[in-house]
Amino acid sequence: MSQFAADVPRPEIPTPAGSVLDFSAAGHLYATHQVHAFAAKCPPPLAAWAIAEYTSTGGLVVDAMAGSGTTLVEALLAGRPAIGIDIDPLARLIARAKVTLIDPDRLTDAAVALVARATEAKDSGWRPEGIDVDRWFRADVQADLSRLREVIAGSDVEEDLRPILACLYSSLIVARTSVANVRDIAHSRHHYQARPEDPKVFDRFTDRARRAAKMYADLRRRVPDPAAEIRVEDGDATALTLEAGIAELYFSSPPYCSALDYTRATSSRLRGLASCSARTRPPTGPSAARISGPSGPRLHWQPRMRRFRLRSVRP
Numbered sequence: 001m002s003q004f005a006a007d008v009p010r011p012e013i014p015t016p017a018g019s020v021l022d023f024s025a026a027g028h029l030y031a032t033h034q035v036h037a038f039a040a041k042c043p044p045p046l047a048a049w050a051i052a053e054y055t056s057t058g059g060l061v062v063d064a065m066a067g068s069g070t071t072l073v074e075a076l077l078a079g080r081p082a083i084g085i086d087i088d089p090l091a092r093l094i095a096r097a098k099v100t101l102i103d104p105d106r107l108t109d110a111a112v113a114l115v116a117r118a119t120e121a122k123d124s125g126w127r128p129e130g131i132d133v134d135r136w137f138r139a140d141v142q143a144d145l146s147r148l149r150e151v152i153a154g155s156d157v158e159e160d161l162r163p164i165l166a167c168l169y170s171s172l173i174v175a176r177t178s179v180a181n182v183r184d185i186a187h188s189r190h191h192y193q194a195r196p197e198d199p200k201v202f203d204r205f206t207d208r209a210r211r212a213a214k215m216y217a218d219l220r221r222r223v224p225d226p227a228a229e230i231r232v233e234d235g236d237a238t239a240l241t242l243e244a245g246i247a248e249l250y251f252s253s254p255p256y257c258s259a260l261d262y263t264r265a266t267s268s269r270l271r272g273l274a275s276c277s278a279r280t281r282p283p284t285g286p287s288a289a290r291i292s293g294p295s296g297p298r299l300h301w302q303p304r305m306r307r308f309r310l311r312s313v314r315p
Contacts, residue, residue: 031073031219032098035164035212036171038068038091042253047074050251055080059248064237069095071251072230079224083247085235090170092232097167099230100160101220104213110161111168111209115202117154118147126150135192136180144201145172145179164216168208172201179204 023043028034033044047070051061059080063071066084068091075082076099086092123143127133133142151157152165172179179201183193242250 031077031222032212032215033070033073035098035215036068036094036167037174037176038094040253040255041068042070044070044074046253047071047251048078050249051075051078051080055248060246061249061251062242062247063252064235064240064242064250065252065254066095066232067091067253067255069098069232070253072099072232073219076219076228076230077222077224079228081228082230084230084232085237085240086232087234087236089234092234093163093170094167096232097164099232100164101223101227102160102164102216104217104220106158107161107164107216108209108213110158110165111206114148114151114157114165115206117151118144119202121147121150123147124150136182138181138195138198140198141179141195141201145169148201148205164212165209168205168212171208172204 023045028041028044030044033041051071051074055061055078057079061071061075061080061082063082063084066072066086067088069084072082072084072095084092084095086095123146126146126149127142137145148169152162152169157165179195179199181192181194183191237252
């Protein structure tokens with residue numbers, strides 16, 4: 001996880017036509033943008049500029065390829081309701097975690113308690129299928145990740161914290177310095193690199209939780225009151241039905257499929273994450289969610305297999 005600077009100001013958002021956006025380090029070292037590594041993320045200043053330039057108060061923002069939630073975080077910071085849609089369950093998990101407003105002290109307390117329970121827990125013997133586990137993870141790392149996974153999936157974890165804790169669990173593996181026997185997995189490259197020493201999974205998890213707590217404190221400080229509603233939904237961007245006029249801004253940063261092997265990278269990550277994130281999916285049904293702005297029509301979106309339809313619903 002990159003160094004986080006809570007005192008880094010959010011970049012000034014230019015409004016005159018032809019302005020040059022600043023994509024320096026200050027462009028992502030604020031709020032929750034650095035909670036979890038994600039390959040080829042959309043630059044936050046670009047999303048912030050688009051939202052400031054093309055939406056008004058209460059205007060809905062839709063990102064049909066939301067990825068790790070950069071657009072959704074910026075919509076939350078701007079006080080705009082937003083819907084993020086993505087087919088990647090890991091991306092949805094990260095995005096939900098990033099836009100969850102929590103008391104930072106609860107996060108650190110929960111992480112410390114989880115590690116204490118994991119330290120005393122027995123290794124259930126669970127290992128992800130489909131990969132050469134012994135090649136990619138030391139035996140002690142396998143056992144520690146298994147114990148940590150079990151306690152995160154436990155029934156005594158508060159539901160609003162579970163996606164964040166699962167996200168932090170994933171960030172132990174998906175990182176420039178991973179607990180796995182890899183180098184720079186954050187950028188989708190599975191280069192084998194043996195670890196001669198124990199990477200201390202539990203210590204890293206606690207450290208990441210403490211860093212994340214600072215990010216969530218910064219997020220809460222920046223979000224206007226009352227906070228806009230942000231939704232993250234499962235959907236395929238190639239099979240969406242979006243009616244004109246529903247949203248003020250449709251904004252997406254498509255994946256660089258010709259440059260990064262997303263499928264290879266994500267599939268291996270999900271094998272170890274599926275269980276502890278299983279409880280993070282929102283309920284679905286005939287009426288999945290509703291959202292409304294101060295002056296516009298209410299919106300209703302309904303999942304139909306892998307299709308989404310956004311339509312205006314008058315009170």
